[in-house]
Amino acid sequence: MHEWTILGAGALGCTFAALLTEQQQPVSLLLSERHRGHFHPAFEFIALNERRRLVNTHRRFAEQAAGVECLLVMTKAYQVLPALTGLRDLSADTPILLLHNGMGVADDVARAFPHNPLLAGVTSHGALREGPWQVRHTGKGETWLGPVNEGGRAFAHLQAPLARALGHAEWSEDILSLQHRKLGINAVINPLTACHRIRNGQLHEPRFADVLTQLSEEVHAVLATLGETETLEQFRRRLNAVIELTATNYSSMHQDLAHHRPTEIDYITGYVQKHAGKLPVPVCRQLYHEVKKLGG
Numbered sequence: 001m002h003e004w005t006i007l008g009a010g011a012l013g014c015t016f017a018a019l020l021t022e023q024q025q026p027v028s029l030l031l032s033e034r035h036r037g038h039f040h041p042a043f044e045f046i047a048l049n050e051r052r053r054l055v056n057t058h059r060r061f062a063e064q065a066a067g068v069e070c071l072l073v074m075t076k077a078y079q080v081l082p083a084l085t086g087l088r089d090l091s092a093d094t095p096i097l098l099l100h101n102g103m104g105v106a107d108d109v110a111r112a113f114p115h116n117p118l119l120a121g122v123t124s125h126g127a128l129r130e131g132p133w134q135v136r137h138t139g140k141g142e143t144w145l146g147p148v149n150e151g152g153r154a155f156a157h158l159q160a161p162l163a164r165a166l167g168h169a170e171w172s173e174d175i176l177s178l179q180h181r182k183l184g185i186n187a188v189i190n191p192l193t194a195c196h197r198i199r200n201g202q203l204h205e206p207r208f209a210d211v212l213t214q215l216s217e218e219v220h221a222v223l224a225t226l227g228e229t230e231t232l233e234q235f236r237r238r239l240n241a242v243i244e245l246t247a248t249n250y251s252s253m254h255q256d257l258a259h260h261r262p263t264e265i266d267y268i269t270g271y272v273q274k275h276a277g278k279l280p281v282p283v284c285r286q287l288y289h290e291v292k293k294l295g296g
């Protein structure tokens with residue numbers, strides 16, 4: 001069995017590591033320089049059923065990239081390229097699976113690693129960092145993966161071990177469409193919850209009804225120009241279902257702003273604006289500036 005190497009030891013990266021090791025699948029965490037010397041040998045994982053266990057994974061640093069067999073990239077979107085370009089010894093055979101939030105990074109990665117099989121994935125699992133070495137799995141979701149370049153097409157077999165560990169994983173030849181669908185949800189929920197400092201479920205309060213409608217229309221219209229066939233009604237139903245399902249969660253962008261970290265706004269709302277062309281997207285623009293003003 002091959003070893004998964006996870007780049008990005010955030011809440012979701014650690015959750016994937018915990019779920020994979022639970023199934024006895026070999027996992028290593030590829031850590032950044034700042035973790036050298038003071039990364040705990042184990043982290044505590046709190047499962048959905050509140051069961052706690054210590055997860056021990058093998059650790060790697062950039063100079064050990066040559067031995068990486070399959071790389072799962074789970075950093076923040078803005079960290080993907082700098083983190084990957086640090087892996088000078090990564091073999092050209094190693095498949096790279098991009099699992100970060102937001103879009104607009106894959107083309108740069110394809111240019112920087114023209115020979116590597118490149119794949120993208122979307123996941124709706126939820127996770128939260130509760131303490132420095134403590135991660136909570138907050139929601140079981142679906143995971144889809146698919147090819148970004150020709151080389152990536154040969155890696156459909158990665159789906160089966162991921163499905164065993166995560167409860168669900170499927171292969172899609174049209175992963176771009178699934179990425180767009182996830183981006184649509186993020187482009188509505190994330191900047192609104194971040195700017196108003198609210199939980200996802202509060203978006204259903206009457207005071208947000210108008211902005212939610214207008215923003216949904218803007219985002220849906222842009223995704224339609226990118227080839228998405230979902231109707232506005234279907235998009236809104238899916239959006240409402242995610243808001244309900246994650247009602248008590250703080251979105252990732254809310255958490256980033258609250259912890260004074262950069263946000264993924266350029267790869268979410270920024271991506272929508274960039275592809276809007278002549279379509280008016282005033283709410284997107286306003287939220288983009290608001291998030292930037294708040295430090296994101």
Ligand code: PAF
Pocket residue numbers: 101185186189190200242246249250251252253
């Ligand atoms: O980015 C996030 O927080 C999540 O993707 C989502 C679906 C908005 C739920 O919080």
